Amino acid sequence: MLDLCLLGTGGMMPLPYRWLTSLMFRYNGSSLLVDCGEGTQITIREKGWSFRPLDVICITHFHGDHISGLPGILLAMANSDRKEPLLMIGPKGLIRVVNSLRVIAPELPFDIEFIELTQTQQHIETHGYHIDAFRVNHKITCYGYSISIPRAGLFDVEKAKANEVPLKYWNRLQKGEIIEADGQLFEPSMVLGEPRKGIKVTYTTDTRPTNSIRQNAKGSDLFICEGMYGERGDINNAVKYKHMTFEEAAGLARDAGVKELWLTHYSPAINHPEIFMDDVRRIFPNAHAAKDRRSVELNFEE
């Protein structure tokens, strides 16, 4: 089971009653955060989730509204007595930006490890999360993220027998172990059927629509996408400032064939995003104008 909470839905600046866009996952005792603008630590407290198991923080890009809350998050983690290293993933320059912000959080009881993204598409596996980072199109270097929990195939007795796998290794192989024994290499694929459908969530914000989004969002159970502008007529601003209209986000959801779309990262000028949703749903019916702390539990299919 993958638990997620869209901690905030605002773009540009935090407002009373609308936090900046940030997404938190919980899976198997490990938490992963994407972006942390000013105030993210407060909305995490409102949600009641904890800082201690935060193992991974992914940053889309270095505009203030996506990272200004980092020192506060790090200090909150320190206060929770975390000792294990934190992995941070983000565009090239991440180490410089984080260390610069740490001028006010210089001493932490845990290490920070970094992966600076340099390719247009990068795959990272950590703490059970399969992370696909992909370049999008904003004013500065920006990445979208697909977070997947893969699911192995069912145990296949006939296959295990056909591959002459000794019975004593069946259980360990089913759990994903690779075993070298009796001068042979035994792999999980020798006892398992085809991988089953896992869980996939894709998150993109601060970008024009791109093919990288269409491709990476394919097969997503949930697609969380920026909607900076509600009105179709704001397309010129969307192009100029490299953001999207609600309808463009809906077009991406339709093109990628995702199951569900949540809009987020609203312009501070939008008070009631839901008034634009009739037009959005004509393009992609299962679309929602998310509000702060919209949450869902995603489970493997029965």
Place this chain on the structure above:
Amino acid sequence: MLDLCLLGTGGMMPLPYRWLTSLMFRYNGSSLLVDCGEGTQITIREKGWSFRPLDVICITHFHGDHISGLPGILLAMANSDRKEPLLMIGPKGLIRVVNSLRVIAPELPFDIEFIELTQTQQHIETHGYHIDAFRVNHKITCYGYSISIPRAGLFDVEKAKANEVPLKYWNRLQKGEIIEADGQLFEPSMVLGEPRKGIKVTYTTDTRPTNSIRQNAKGSDLFICEGMYGERGDINNAVKYKHMTFEEAAGLARDAGVKELWLTHYSPAINHPEIFMDDVRRIFPNAHAAKDRRSVELNFEE
């Protein structure tokens, strides 16, 4: 008239419904902010005050809960189209800390000027504010601030005549001008009576009680002081972490003979500061457990 708002009352970490301690003044079209932890820009928006006239930001010390909101404030000021320079005042190291935080706010449409405090007591006059910064006693270098609006004496016709000041200069001298004319120097003191009582507010947080506070708070209309610990029994923690109990703050208010005391910077463990106030008021009767955005207009005496 001096307008002020205690924007938040929390210490250490921002909580849902309790912002970090920060104080904003408005006087004669110019605003002054003391401290800006994470979320300060949001509570300013809740209050409805604007970012554009923010001319001075004073920082007490460089712990995250007192400065982590600075990038957000600077970006909000930029969004408000401010062009005039901002003056920042704080302990030695201010330039390094601010420039380091500006990694996520590198381009601003206004300059920042700095005054790094190096003395135990320093006086600065800017935008009509008379600022007295004084060293207090915390784990790292920390300053308290007295903000005063002085008030000149009444015009004294007899004095002007006795000093043989030509009538044509009376009005300009009354407004504070110094005039060199007819081979003579005319000063406001030649036409004015004794300075009258002005307005004075003293703000100290993150410190043990000190004589510098007692001296600088003298004559304050309002003394805003940290109260990290409500229980008298927490004195050991107060000493260890260099903070104060409510009663210690009340003792300072009594010793300095201020008119009114507001407590702030509560430990996150304190949910209801008012439950400790009976004991506090036995030491200093006009004491208030401030809540977020407690505000007051201070006027010259009739």
